[in-house]
Amino acid sequence: MDLMLLQNRLGHTFKDATLLQQALTHRSHSTLHNERLEFLGDSILNCVVASLLFDRYTKIDEGDLSRVRANLVKQQSLYEIAQRLELSQFLRLGEGELKSGGFRRPSILADTLEALFGAIFLDAGFDAARDVIRALYIPILDTVDPKTLGKDAKTLLQEYLQGKKIALPQYNVVATHGAAHNQEFEIECLVPKLDIQVFGNGGSRRAGEQAAAKLALEAVQKAFVKAPAAPRKAKPRTAQLKLSGIATIQPDAPEAAPDEAAKPVAPLKDKGPAEVATVATAKAAAKAHVPAVNGSAELAAPAAPSKLNNAASSAAETVVAGSAAAVTSSNATPHTTSKSKTA
Secondary structure, X not given: OOHHHHHHHHOOOOOOHHHHHHHOEOOOOOOOOOHHHHHHHHHHHHHHHHHHHHHHXXXXXXXXXXXXXXXXXXXXXXXXXXXXXXXXXXXXXXXXXXXXXXXXXXXXXXXXXXXXXXXXXXXXXHHHHHHHHHHHHHHHHOOOOOOOOOOOHHHHHHHHHHHOOOOOOEEEEEEEEOOHHHOEEEEEEEEXXXXXXXXXXXXXXXXXXXHHHHHHHXXXXXXXXXXXXXXXXXXXXXXXXXXXXXXEEEOOOOOOOHHHHHOOOOOHHHOOHHHHHHHHHHHHHHHOEEEOOOOOEEEOOOOOHHHHHHHHHHHHHHHHHHHHHHHHHHHHHHHHHHHHHHO
């Protein structure tokens, strides 16, 4: 076991080699183990990571900074760093832990890494421990998104759908498999508006929902990437007619011919009896067409032909009678005058 190789990977050479050995010793190996150094290293790690985040993300509020820090210093993150350092080959474990594969256990590797941070602090001070931690964490910070780091799949899916103004997903238990003490849940996740249906499995209902939400998020993101923007349909132009304060949409009316529009209408008194009868007939026929409210002309029940003919005949007779009375009156006036002259 070459401890110099580990010190080169850490970027720190110990002045007191016993501190390094103690940091690598599990409680199953001897009474002088690393648990107290782990306690110290945990506090130093939180302080340094908090300082890193504070300097790096100036526009993120306290709540998001706390979430990111908690994710960076949790056991899984420490375990991944320990794997990069190949820390398992330097551990000092008891026989029982060696046989049970303790050198691969995430909790043991994460605790040992924190103990190393505490040992470096005691060996060379806070600045030395800070430099080691910064060198290990800056590559990680370069690859993470502080807005999503530490959020589970269900939260990310919900926030994504809300940003697109889509209803929240639905989770349903489809089936359970296995014995009562070792069940596996099959969970369905639905996004109805996008016709997305996925299934996830987990040792608990929560784990199954998280697995399904992760698959649903991937499907939703792919759907929005592939879906092109729908073209806008051109709306037909319509004329608007306002009757008694109520706006009614009317179809475009055909324009009258210029010659017909400019033609003057002859007064009724200048027309002869036959023309008057024709006008009366035309007016009666026009009254048979009743304009509908929606702008379309609906044909009313046609009037009986006898009634139309009677109306026209009556109008003609009235005009003829009036004309005859006028002629009689004009002829009678000179006759009366001549009588008076004879008398």
